[in-house]
Amino acid sequence: xxxxxxxxxxxxxxxIKALKRERNAVILAHNYQIPELQDLADYVGDSLGLSFQAxxxxxxxxLFCGVHFMAETAKIxxxxxxxxxxxxxxxxxxxxxxxxxxxxxxxxxxxxxxYYVIAYINCSAGVKALSDVICTSxxxxxxxxxxxxxxxxLFVPDQNLGAWVIERTGRRMDLWQGNCYVHIEFTARSIGAxxxxxxxAPVVAHPECPFAVRLLADEVCSTEKMITYCKESPARAxxxxxxAGMLHRLQKEIPSKLFIPGPTDRCACAExxxxxxxTLEKAHAALLNLExxxxxxxxxxxxxxAPIRRMLELSR
Ligand code: 13P
Ligand code: SF4
Numbered sequence: 591x592x593x594x595x596x597x598x599x600x601x602x603x604x605x606i607k608a609l610k611r612e613r614n615a616v617i618l619a620h621n622y623q624i625p626e627l628q629d630l631a632d633y634v635g636d637s638l639g640l641s642f643q644a645x646x647x648x649x650x651x652x653l654f655c656g657v658h659f660m661a662e663t664a665k666i667x668x669x670x671x672x673x674x675x676x677x678x679x680x681x682x683x684x685x686x687x688x689x690x691x692x693x694x695x696x697x698x699x700x701x702x703x704x705y706y707v708i709a710y711i712n713c714s715a716g717v718k719a720l721s722d723v724i725c726t727s728x729x730x731x732x733x734x735x736x737x738x739x740x741x742x743x744l745f746v747p748d749q750n751l752g753a754w755v756i757e758r759t760g761r762r763m764d765l766w767q768g769n770c771y772v773h774i775e776f777t778a779r780s781i782g783a784x785x786x787x788x789x790x791a792p793v794v795a796h797p798e799c800p801f802a803v804r805l806l807a808d809e810v811c812s813t814e815k816m817i818t819y820c821k822e823s824p825a826r827a828x829x830x831x832x833x834a835g836m837l838h839r840l841q842k843e844i845p846s847k848l849f850i851p852g853p854t855d856r857c858a859c860a861e862x863x864x865x866x867x868x869t870l871e872k873a874h875a876a877l878l879n880l881e882x883x884x885x886x887x888x889x890x891x892x893x894x895x896a897p898i899r900r901m902l903e904l905s906r
């Protein structure tokens with residue numbers, strides 16, 4: 591029996607935990623979610639870790655606290671499970687920058703190139719369905735190195751991540767001109783200025799940052815690898831150049847060190863408005879009503895599953 595509308599005198603977080611048990615649900619949260627949601631989740635991580643968790647869960651319901659493409663990936667991997675997202679409008683500017691129809695038209699126009707398409711996971715199911723393999727910021731280098739040597743590669747949709755992988759691998763790729771509206775706000779000026787204030791603090795940046803910012807970084811990596819890097823580094827303070835939600839987990843797991851958010855030219859830190867659409871109230875309502883739910887046409891889902899499975903195989 592589900593406790594619809596009944597208040598057990600628990601706080602909202604307590605009610606969510608109780609509902610989670612009743613629903614046989616698992617809560618997966620991305621590193622950029624608000625602290626209250628991260629603290630409630632069964633697993634908090636980057637897109638790669640979240641994909642592995644989604645692939646192996648035996649829960650009946652997945653409450654995905656992240657953005658739409660992440661929940662959609664979980665649904666693609668779990669067609670028989672209910673995947674719910676606290677706010678269905680939690681999108682992603684990178685995903686938006688590559689509509690499947692445009693990609694399809696581009697591929698048709700350049701059929702002579704017979705592209706091997708590598709899609710960053712920050713894209714829609716429609717784009718995944720047109721791709722050969724998916725990658726995340728955590729495995730992009732590995733996935734590109736594994737691509738057939740005799741094929742032209744088209745990397746979509748993030749031009750900055752794509753450029754970073756070219757720098758790392760030397761592999762030539764054509765890049766879709768998309769970007770993340772949050773990470774392109776960081777500039778050499780804003781990061782240079784904060785570094786001048788904390789000269790001993792290594793700069794840790796996400797590969798979605800522009801070239802001039804990556805150039806200033808001591809480490810460029812996925813959000814999950816930021817945790818490992820900061821744990822293992824002897825440094826006591828770090829400048830963290832990514833979405834500000836990242837600082838919660840860093841501070842929680844490494845309380846003895848100082849984490850300074852990378853500023854932009856306009857703000858002391860950068861926040862993704864999509865990631866911040868999810869709240870405790872919406873998570874509670876989603877578990878109570880089992881909606882909003884991610885629904886996908888089966889043909890599209892099946893076509894999008896193959897390149898994700900290929901990525902998971904290559905990443906083990
Ligand atoms: P990570 O997979 O590194 O967590 O990145 C996801 C993302 O959306 C970055 O903006
Ligand atoms: Fe998309 Fe950028 Fe938000 Fe990540 S931070 S979800 S890439 S808009």
